[in-house]
Amino acid sequence: MQDKSWVPLFPDAASSFAWQVDALYFYLIGISLFFAVIVVVAVIAFAIKYREKEKFATPEEIHGSIPLELFWSFVPFVISMTIFLGGAIVYYNQYKIPEDTMEIYVVGKQWMWKIQHGTGQREINELHVPVGRNIKLTMTTEDVLHDFFIPAFRTKADVVPGRYTNLWFRATKPGRYHLFCAEYCGLNHSGMGGWVYVMEQKDFDNWLSGSVSDQTPVQAGEDLFKNKLGCASCHAGGQNQRGAVLQGIFNKEVKLVGGQTVVADEAYIRNSILNPAGQIVEGYQPIMPTFKGQVTEEQLVALVAYIKSLSGDTSATTPGPPAPKPAESGAMQPSSSPAGGSK
């Protein structure tokens, strides 16, 4: 990924407390080697030195030794206490949220991360943050347990339905880092991830005010399809994909569950994005989440344009028939929110 750290097979460290976790890790490796060497050397030495020399020998009985027992109870206890203290300090730093934070809201749902910045920008499966700022994530989920995990930041927290949990970090190194869901959440658990982009402040400001005006609708749609909305994780068109194949479907008849057929025109595509459970194509499960409230009208136009382009149609101009504006409150707000999560 980024510049390799000096230890091979060792993950990037890119948050303010990552070095503390690593230090604790190396301390524990040291302790482990210490005890492992003692025990392994003793076992091997005894095994060789006291190997059986005479069948059914009766070596002298040794009942035990109280001082020795106390010694090797006390020493591990003291060492384990140092480990506990070290762990406690690091834990405190990981979970004690500092005062001056930039707040970002996260909603998990099967199987995507929906993220909204305090300034209103929404992202899916991506998180852009500036370097050197304290970021506080306020997280909840619409369905089952998830877990927001960024290995390079050495932190994670479960995301629990009906509750808000928090996570904070201060990124120290610009770059792109893995974001995982670490709490098993069903079918596409392993696909529920993405990237965290750590940017210099001025890049981040650019990103915040960023425009995609220099893209054509098809390009913009492709970007949405493949990256921003993550449609491609189900609709890329392979054999084992959960979502319907989209190549070459435009203006063709598709067979629906229940035997009806419908022409896959612009209105149908638009409708399927906003209300996926409405008309399910035969052979597929109704598992697609609704994107109502997450895509703007412009983005819908771009998406429809892109899907049309998959069928070789490049006349990406006419948007679908004007439909009622998607509900604004949208899916960001958990039903029993006491504190207005999305504003």
Added chain:
Amino acid sequence: MENVDSKNLGESQGEEKVNYLTNGFSLKSWLLTKDHKRIAIMYLISVSVFFFMGGIYAGLIRLELLTPASDLLESGTYNKVFTQHGVIMVFFFLIPAIPAILGNFLLPIMIGAKDLAFPRINLLSLYIYWVGGALTLYAMMQGGVDTGWTFYTPYSTTFSNSYVMAVGLGVFINGFSSILTGLNFIVTTHTMRAPGMTWFRLPLFVWAHYATSLVMILGTPVVAITILLLAVERLTQTGIFDPALGGDPILFQHLFWFYSHPAVYIMILPSMGVISELISSFSRKKIFGYEFIAFSSIAIAVFGFLVWGHHMFVSGQSIYAGLVFSFLTMVVAVPSAIKMFNWTATMYKGSVSYDTPMLYAIGFLGLFLVGGLTGLFLGSVGLTVHLTDTYFIVAHFHYVMVGGTVLGYLGGIHYWWPKMTGRMYSEFWGKISAMLVFIGFNLTFFPQFIIGYQGMPRRYAAYPPEFQVLNIFSTAGATVLGIGMILPVIYLVASLFNGKKAGDNPWLLPGLEWRTSSPPPTFNFEETPVVTWEAYSFGEESGLDIEEARRAHKVSPTA
């Protein structure tokens, strides 16, 4: 039933003494037996079947993870495969393995009793195990379950479309099998000891099983009620775990881990008991610090009930709860360390021989050392925030459960095989398989520590390509491990037909189980033994005729 029991050794003084295996051959004489040894043998067969089913699932998991994409198994199938691997291995192999097979067979013999205190309840526990197992297998054949073996809510109550009810009930029912086994062991240890068999003359195997039974009695009911509540919630679609209904998914985790953490000790304590026997027997030396090992078992059982919260460090519980559970976890590490040092010290100035069981015991020391030490990593709460739910956890608990429990189990099976069957297995193949298991195991699971720290989450059907190299190592190791596990089945079964006769006491050991014939008669002893020696006395004072044994050994080296 009666006609079986009555045909006892007292009546038949022919050339071949009637033992528990030859006392009746009909199917009925097995299915309606009250003999703890026959029940143990039936457990051995059933548990082995489950073990190999779980092993096949493990093989599928490793094959799928050979490549980063979810290609061999589609992710829905993969989720079912790892769930069923977990459910089968935890509830139907690891928990019953040592107590229900070796404990059942040996505990009464070791304390000089004719049988367990409640033979019929013992048989009932086997039937309950079968019913629970059958229900689980039925669910798996119908389409399986995909919740993970932890059944976390609200996924399991509301969102999963798989056979959660049937598997949950299977696990619930199976829980009573452990409860009844534990109850039997506790009562038997209290009231059935032979004259002279004081508490501090008990083999450490018995102490370990006593501690295990305490956990079974006090922990299993809690998970039973939890899974029952889960099933009722799933059935009624109202309840207490789904937050959409005002319930609390974290409460489920608390109740679940209140049992399932101590359940880890149900798995490891009996194995520790086996290892105490093996190390002492093959060093021909009294175990070092008997009382400390005995009480550390009890301490582990008691403290084991106070550390469940360390499974929930990142679940959103309060920082202070996390710190308390971390502290208690560190405390529970001490008794395990005590055992480790005492086993090592037992070899000091011993007369160490390297028969197959001893190879397993030494392997156990190595693997449990790694498992235990990485437990410190995970008890240290700051590190766990990073490590939990990654492959580091997977590697850690396999080091404890496979490295600890399975090696202890295999060592024990080899050690008591001559007693159980009267036959000696092939020592050559035994050693080969012990080495294969050790090497294959390390190759499989050590790389997972590294991938885990790099951040690869567990339960992933597809993973980023940078983790692939170590996953290939892991799968290669699993192949070796698989061969190492299949070999014993072949040569142990072969030994039943062509193995050498083992003799009553092939290693000249002082334990009571070696003072009856191999295989033992239905009521274990021709007359109730009177114990006058301390545990693990290898000298003449325990009545062993060493000179005679040496003479016999020169004539026929295996007997």
Added chain:
Amino acid sequence: MAQHDEDKHDDHYHPPGLQHQFDDMGQQMDSVTVGMWTFLAQEIMFFGGLFTVYLVFRSRFPMAFAAGSNHLDAFWGWLNTLVLIVSSLTMALTVFFAQKGNRNMQVIMILLTMVFGCVFLGVKAIEYSDKYNHGLVPVNGWNKVIPEGEHEKEAAMALPFETRASAAESNAAAEEHHANPRGDFQIKDSDLDLVTLAQKENFLTESEKIGYFSNGEIDKAKFAGKVQIFFWIYFVMTGLHALHMIIGLGIMLWLLYKAWKSTFNADYYSPVEISGLYWHFVDIVWIFLFPLLYLLGRHFLAGGHL
């Protein structure tokens, strides 16, 4: 359990009832007693899980639990408590007469114990059917279906002198006959008074402040959800307890058969004693269930304070 497999494998004298694995009656007696106590320890943990669940939710939603309690009839609960305490006495007397070897009194006491056990279950059945009729079974669709029109007829019959409309609005009796066309769980509007009271007196818990309100207003549906949790726990706890009673009655039946055949005497009465231990345990569980489910929070009915 013990009779038909006495040992035939050696020539020593074996008292009737001694099982093959034991050396003597003393050892057998010790074993079954230790066994039953161990079993009861297991039972305590089993119910302990349930009590934990109760405690967690009651501490979060005390008003919903008080509202649920108010729907239970404390008279029936009190009667059942009395019945069980007396049955414990007759059970203890059974042990006493078994030790004396008094067959007739044993049989009478066992019968009395069984009668009390059946009375308990009968009362429980009355209570359950009452919950069924009033839409208090916490599963939607599992209650008595009362179609829309019918309750008005009933209400009209109950109160012939009032107009239907006013009856439905103002009268508690009419409220009880609320329509329930799908057999859903439902609570009364008057249950919300408890929330109003707690809000006024300022003792709502943090969970309640979130759990009962929508946009600052009391939300009946949300509150009903919490009362539903109470009834869910009520049915699971009393249901499992009733199951234990039924098992206990089965044991009593077997004991009755044995006692009828004069099996028990001063030397051999351990089955009676350990069955008694079980019976007392089931009683004691009820002694905890009664106040927790029926009594706690009742004082709020009278507008009481914390």
